[in-house]
Structures are given as structure tokens and as C-alpha cells.
Amino acid sequence: MSWNLTTDRPIFSQIMEIISQNIISGKYAPGEKLPSVRDLAAQAAVNPNTMQKALSELEKTGLVFAKRTSGRYITEDIAMIQELKSHMAQEKIQEFLKSMESLGISREETAALLTEILKGEKEA
Amino acid sequence: MSWNLTTDRPIFSQIMEIISQNIISGKYAPGEKLPSVRDLAAQAAVNPNTMQKALSELEKTGLVFAKRTSGRYITEDIAMIQELKSHMAQEKIQEFLKSMESLGISREETAALLTEILKGEKEA
DNA sequence: ACTACTGTATTAGATTAATAATACAATATC
DNA sequence: GATATTGTATTATTAATCTAATACAGTAGT
Numbered sequence: 078m079s080w081n082l083t084t085d086r087p088i089f090s091q092i093m094e095i096i097s098q099n100i101i102s103g104k105y106a107p108g109e110k111l112p113s114v115r116d117l118a119a120q121a122a123v124n125p126n127t128m129q130k131a132l133s134e135l136e137k138t139g140l141v142f143a144k145r146t147s148g149r150y151i152t153e154d155i156a157m158i159q160e161l162k163s164h165m166a167q168e169k170i171q172e173f174l175k176s177m178e179s180l181g182i183s184r185e186e187t188a189a190l191l192t193e194i195l196k197g198e199k200e201a
Numbered sequence: 202m203s204w205n206l207t208t209d210r211p212i213f214s215q216i217m218e219i220i221s222q223n224i225i226s227g228k229y230a231p232g233e234k235l236p237s238v239r240d241l242a243a244q245a246a247v248n249p250n251t252m253q254k255a256l257s258e259l260e261k262t263g264l265v266f267a268k269r270t271s272g273r274y275i276t277e278d279i280a281m282i283q284e285l286k287s288h289m290a291q292e293k294i295q296e297f298l299k300s301m302e303s304l305g306i307s308r309e310e311t312a313a314l315l316t317e318i319l320k321g322e323k324e325a
Numbered sequence: 326a327c328t329a330c331t332g333t334a335t336t337a338g339a340t341t342a343a344t345a346a347t348a349c350a351a352t353a354t355c
Numbered sequence: 356g357a358t359a360t361t362g363t364a365t366t367a368t369t370a371a372t373c374t375a376a377t378a379c380a381g382t383a384g385t
Contacts, residue, residue: 102305146352173297181226
């Protein structure tokens with residue numbers, strides 16, 4: 078796991094994003110047990126309280142759940158994960174197009190730039 | 202100007218981004234005079250100190266400059282603006298592809314999703 | 326010359342986030 | 356049954372951000 082945390086945004090929020098992505102992408106399997114709060118905090122080099130906050134907030138979304146003295150687990154609701162995946166994908170795409178437009182780059186131009194980049198990578 | 206400021210990120214930083222985008226996209230013309238710190242602060246509904254910080258930080262990038270008692274102006278260095286535009290575009294694209302990959306969506310899939318969306322918009 | 330407006334500086338207070346150091350209750354695990 | 360590990364809670368401290376209320380020096384416009 079690469080915890081690439083920056084200081085320009087709340088750390089607990091970045092951690093939530095990273096774990097969510099790992100669940101959505103399948104790096105964390107449904108039902109899988111997570112390392113303990115203390116271990117995760119050590120891995121990410123943050124304070125246990127910060128990791129605890131990130132995890133307890135994540136819990137509210139339903140992606141993970143805690144068994145009081147056993148540990149924390151990834152949800153087994155595959156449908157929910159799938160739905161979140163496509164939802165976040167759509168969101169990322171819209172956000173991307175919007176930020177390109179705010180640079181004065183139209184959707185068509187953006188698409189052109191993207192296909193050009195992918196073409197360049199195939200040849201490499 | 203739509204100042205859509207959120208609380209999950211430093212406000213002065215968001216303001217810097219918005220102004221940068223307006224310069225890059227041409228909404229602010231090269232050499233154009235900006236409203237005063239106090240006016241901009243009122244428009245954005247933030248404290249003048251916050252706007253001052255955003256602008257003085259922006260100054261370090263060279264995009265704007267201050268004439269002590271006259272006001273603040275957009276740079277006239279068109280080449281610099283152009284270069285920043287393509288640089289930021291590349292950065293946005295890479296960042297987008299990376300975030301999609303962290304969701305488990307390949308570059309090819311991403312491109313497919315995008316063209317599909319653009320196709321759908323044309324038909325609408 | 327005078328007035329209003331410019332960027333800038335200063336001091337103080339409130340809030341949020343992160344860290345640090347413990348502590349506790351419940352339960353796997355041995 | 357004893358021990359270690361689990362999530363969770365508490366209190367205090369530090370740093371960053373934002374707001375608030377002024378103040379000042381320089382100059383453009385009259």
C-alpha cells in the first residue's frame with residue numbers, strides 16, 4: 078500500500094479515499110479483514126487517532142464495518158461496491174471534463190488530447 | 202465569476218486555482234486590471250485577508266503583479282500563459298487517468314467511457 | 326492640496342486537524 | 356483463566372486557516 082499523503086488536505090480524508098479506492102479496485106477483497114487501527118496507522122505513519130477517524134467515517138458509508146473486539150472488515154455487499162465504482166467513475170469523468178473546460182479546453186479537444194496520448198503509448 | 206468555495210480545502214488555495222483558471226481560459230485578459238482586494242473579497246464573500254493571501258501567493262507564480270497603489274494586473278506574458286495552459290492540461294489528464302486506474306479502470310476503458318459520453322451528448 | 330482608494334501589515338480570537346499519551350471494556354487466543 | 360489484541364474514548368497540546376478590526380504609506384484623481 079502506498080500512502081502518499083500530502084499536507085494540503087485533511088489526512089483522514091485522504092485515507093478514506095485511498096481505502097475506498099482499494100476496495101473498489103478489488104485490492105481489498107469483500108469480507109477481507111483489515112489490519113488493526115494501530116497497524117494501519119503505523120503503516121501510513123499517522124497518529125492512530127487520525128486512522129481511527131478515517132475508518133469510523135468510512136463506516137458511515139457502509140464500505141467497512143467493525144466487530145467490536147475482533148477487527149474491521151470490508152463489506153461483502155458486492156452490488157454496493159459495483160454501484161459505487163460506476164458512480165465514482167462517472168463523477169471523476171464529469172469532474173475532469175469540467176476542470177478542462179475551466180482551462181478553456183472543450184470536450185472535443187479534451188477527447189482529442191486523450192486519444193493522442195493513448196496512441197503515443199501504444200507505439201512506445 | 203462563480204466563487205464556489207468549499208470548506209474541505211484551504212479557501213485561499215481554491216481562490217488561487219479559480220483565478221489561475223480564469224487567466225488561462227482567457228476570461229481575464231493579459232494586462233487587465235483586477236478588482237481591488239476588498240472588492241474581490243466582497244464578491245467571494247471571504248475575509249479581505251484571505252483574498253490578500255491568495256493574491257500575494259499568486260504573485261509568486263508570476264501570473265499577476267501588483268502596482269503598489271494602483272491595483273493588481275494580469276501578466277502580459279502571453280507565452281507564459283500558453284505554456285502554463287498546456288502544462289496544466291497535461292497534468293489534469295495524467296491525474297485523471299491515474300485516479301481512474303486507482304478505481305481499477307484501465308486507460309482503454311476510460312477512453313471508451315469518455316467517447317461514449319461525448320457521443321451521447323451529440324445525439325441529445 | 327485634498328480625498329479616496331490602493332496594497333500591505335498587525336494583532337487577536339475561533340475553529341479544525343493532527344499529534345501525543347493514556348485508559349477502558351470486550352473478546353480472541355493461548 | 357490469564358494475556359494480548361481489538362475498537363473506542365478522553366484530555367491536552369500544537370499548528371494551520373479563517374475571520375475580524377484596524378492601521379499605515381503611497382498615489383491616482385479631483
